[in-house]
Amino acid sequence: MNPENQILQANAAFTKNLYAILARKKGNVFFSPISIHAVLSMLHQGAQGDTAQVLAHTLNNPDAKSTAEGYRAVTKRLNAFKQVTLLTANKIYGVEGEAKVRSEFAKGIEENFKGEFEELKVEDAAKAAKSVNDWVAEKTQKNIKSIVNEAMFKKNLSLLVVNAIFFKGEWVSKFKENFTKDDEFFVEEKNSVGVKMMHQKGNYWYVQDEELDAQIIEIPYKGFDVKMMVILPTENDIEKLEAKLAKTDFGKLGKNSKLTDVHLYLPKFKMEETIELNNVLSEMGLKSIFDIKEANFKGIFDTTSLKDNIFVSDVVQKAFIEVNEGGTVAAAATRAAMVLGCAPTKSQPVTFKVDHPAVFMLLAAHGKDADASSILFYGRLSHPRH
Structure with a gap:
């Protein structure tokens, strides 16, 4: 299996395990x-000993070299889409005057993850935080304006690894506002909230999945490189669906779908989430990377310059999404050609109405030879807000 496919499969497995906790x-x-996977994979490049092993195991990554090659291919493809805006950016911040980052590590991050490196002066915590937050705001077109705070720079911070991802796309077929x-x-069987429900009739890849007891639809964005997949349980029982998804191969979701006439009803919604990941990642098997005695990141630093052992202090993600008639803006991922050449199934139109909790993903295609897609964003819509 080539490194790109290895990373796609690793990301899918990691997503499933992470979501089971979230x-x-x-x-x-x-x-x-x-x-999240990219940030931890960058750390994997400089981890040694048991720390390297637990990162590889939890991330489902191959060896560090293959991981780097895989991310080089993934990043290149994601940044090449023409008809949607998809920006991924990685940056490593060292602390001026503290442990010196190995040049080969910084070079590998730049070449394989398209990452940047910068040394920060942390004596002025406010200035350091502003520098990082300004970079994130720029890369996400101001959809995420703050990811660190001053307090982070008042601790013994030696390394900060940041990944920013931004997506903006128009639907292939826009919903009419009227x-x-x-x-x-x-939100529950007998408890409802008011929403702005979008509606249109069109041809979509669709399947009624009997094993999941759910409907699955794919809603493409212009260019067909990125799509939203919505998984709607037949009954209003999101926990039952999630339990089944935890045992499902994500690469096979929607594989039996057919181009179908669909009456699609989708609520307008916005979400903004801040997730502190230390406890979640510890439960997944990464407890040692947060432990000053156990963490081993000596592949990142010149060990002769180390004052104390280096460990990860915080992993935090902020993510944002807005879905409306024109398309989707999201910050914090094919069968396109077949759409143009296939006729929909000759049957009565089906109704796909997201009027109760559902799971959704934004997936990015990786060409006909890829075994999976990049899972850019993943979520549960339980309570639409617009």
């Missing part, structure tokens, strides 16, 4: 799995 909370869930109506969304 899904324990009630309400909306939204995150960018590939963003078709958007007030409607109900049943």
Whole structure:
């Protein structure tokens, strides 16, 4: 298997394991799995000993060299899409006067992850935080304006690794605003909230998945490189669906779908989530990277310059999404040619109405030879807000 496919499969497995923990909370869930996976994979490049092993195992990564090659291919493809805006950017911040970062590590991050490196002066915590936050705001077109705070720079910080991801795309077929109506969304079987429900009739890749007891639809963005997949349980029981998804191969989701006439009803919504990941990642097997005694990142630093052992202090992600008639803006991922050449199935139109909790993903295609897609964003829509 080539390194690109290895990373795509690793990202899918990591997404499933991460979501199984995040899904324990009630309400909306939204995150960018590939963003988190990329940050941890950069750390994997400089990890040694047991730390390297636990990172590889938890991330489902191959060896560090193959991981770097895979991300080089993934990053190049994601940044080459023409008809949607998809920006991924990675940056490593060292601390001026502290441990010296190995030049070969910084070079590898730049070449394989398209990452940048900068040394920060942390004596002025406010200035250091502003520098990082300004970079994130720029890369996400100001959709995410703050990812660090001053307090982070008042600790013994030696290394900060940041990944930014931004997506903006128009639907291939936009919803007409005059078709958007007030409607109900049943957060529970007998408890509903008001929503702005978009509607249109069109041809979509669709399947009624019997194993999941759910409908699956793919809604493409212009260029067909990125699509939104929505998985809607037949019954209003999102926990039952999530339990089944935890045992499902994501690469096979929607594989039996057919181009179908669909009455599509989709609520307008926005989500903004801040996720503190230390406890989640520890539960997934990465407890040692947060432990000053156990963490081993000596492949990142010149060990002769180390004052103390280096460990990860915080992993935090902020993610944002807005879905409306024109398309989607999201910050914190094919069968396109077949759409143009296939006729829809000759049957009565089906109705796909997202009027109760559902799971959704933004997926980025990786060509006909790829075994999977990049999972750019993943979420649970439990309570639409617009």
